[in-house]
Amino acid sequence: MIRRLTFISALTALSLASFAQAATFNPGTYTAVAKGNGGDVPVTVTFSNNSIQKVEVGQNKETPGIGSVAIENLPKSIVAKQSLGVEGVAGASITSKAILAAVASCVKQAGGNVDELSKVQKKDASAPAQTLNTDIAIVGAGAAGQTAAIRASELGKKVILLEKMPFAGGAAAVNGGTVVIQGSKIQKDAGITDDSPAIMTEDYIKNGHNLNDRRMLSLYVNNVGPMVDWATTYAGMQLNTKAGFTNEAEHSKPRVMRWVDGAQGATRNFKAAVEKSGTKVLLGTPAKELIVKDGKVVGVKAQATDGTLYTINAPAVILTTGGFGANKDMLAGNLKNSLYYGVKSSNGEGHQMAMAIGAKTQMMDLGKIYPNGMEVAPGIAKSTIWSNKAAFEDNSGIMVNKAGKRVISELDTNHNIKNEEVKQGGKLFILLDEPSYQAFLTKLNITGISKEDMDKWLAQDGKGYPIVVKADSIEAAAKKAGVDGAELVKTVAKYNRYVQSGKDADFGRPAKFMKKQVAANGPYYIVEQQPRFATTMGGVVTNDKLNVVDKNNKPIKGLFAAGELVGGAMGDDSPPGGNMAWAMTSGKLAAESAVNSLNKSPRKD
Incomplete structure (x- = not known):
């Protein structure tokens, strides 16, 4: 039955x-x-x-x-x-x-x-201890760690990849699914031949407000193209070349593409490439401390969730543990007051292990704060970044302040929109007609929001977290959201006139993204927008070989790092596709440096 x-x-x-x-x-x-x-x-x-x-x-x-x-x-x-x-x-x-x-x-x-x-069973307290020997131990199986594992294995080294979560992927598994491809064959084949490391450097310094570590930025811009060529051939990653470049205001040249199937497709391809490489992967096995002998890192200690204690002897260790956004005790500056929407695993363990043996850090008060967040629980956000694009680029969604007025182009840079949100008291609102709302819904799954979530929030009628409301008229929707309805009606009429004329005389929204007027009839929806962050921009300091340095800027022998753990390349802000590209570029370079260090000093068995 x-x-x-x-x-x-x-x-x-x-x-x-x-x-x-x-x-x-x-x-x-x-x-x-x-x-x-x-x-x-x-x-x-x-x-x-x-x-x-x-x-x-x-x-x-x-x-x-x-x-x-x-x-x-x-x-x-x-x-x-x-x-x-x-x-x-x-x-x-x-x-x-x-x-x-x-x-x-x-x-x-x-x-x-x-x-x-439902009674919880007691764990087996007699779990054994194991000692493993390898050439390179990599701690953290996000984009940087998996890239490093694939590359080090390709170069003939025995690799063990540790991951504290029961699955690989890290923050890369839930990111926007885009990557910077400046200097790659794919970019040139798509007709972009006038981009360069120098132009990308200018864009990143402008976007990062001149706070960039120029050494790391140079390493990034000059190696991202070769990384993409390698990743899309040897490593089996797939870019959605049919869809072409994404529209990103932070980049002065077309240089950002989506992976096939976005972050989910990249996650699948990473997994396949790591399996093919022969890397030994220990999931559910968080690293606890670095093993140091005579001033050199020679391995790592870890404990699996089943209690097994691991001592992993490795003459080279690469830390790729991501950021520390989920660890409130490590947050400083504006990060303390921003909504967090990143993965719960970003707790800064790699930073702490490195600092415990004297590693130097920088920019630890900086994070990538985005404008497009909804506060789904106190202090916790979810992103609407891709839904916003659908509502703004191909439809008639507009963004207003509490007074019901547009204050910035909906297609401006994330940084500028975020600054405007802060100026407006930490919140803006998106007005959507029915077609725009339906387009908005189609992209929510990318950032982990379901239609059922939206329905639940709509049912709260503006009285819970987050503010998502619906009404038959603009005034009624505005009242529920706490927005000036009379002024919003005027704003809509003005915007519709701009659509007719083909020019946004107030804020310069590109004409190609102003093809549709806001509908004359409801229903209408209003969705809140608040600052949110997931990515921390600061981290450990390395030399140009991704070798971690101490507070005297001397390399810590045997210890390398990559990805979000390494601070500096992007200053106080990262453009779309930048974090993924940096993770993979630095992961590949760290693996190459670790392998070179072993080849110069052969391991003695």
């Missing part, structure tokens, strides 16, 4: 009353659904009279490489341990809770004892 039941939350399902003795079920197959990060997560469970025989997750829209890890691993764990008291997958908590909720519902339907099965 098959029964189906829909549940709203994991908490509801896991609090169900017990019905029978543990491990006693009415044999059969039962189905339930719970809400995940991307929508419904259907689960089917098969029971014998005394065991859970099979847990299967049906078609869903959970994030590949993150939620999909929970979908792959959690059902196996439930069956293996015959328990609902298993740990969810770190970083995929919403998907994990949805699976556990649905399984709990099935247990109830089968007459099982949910309370008994």
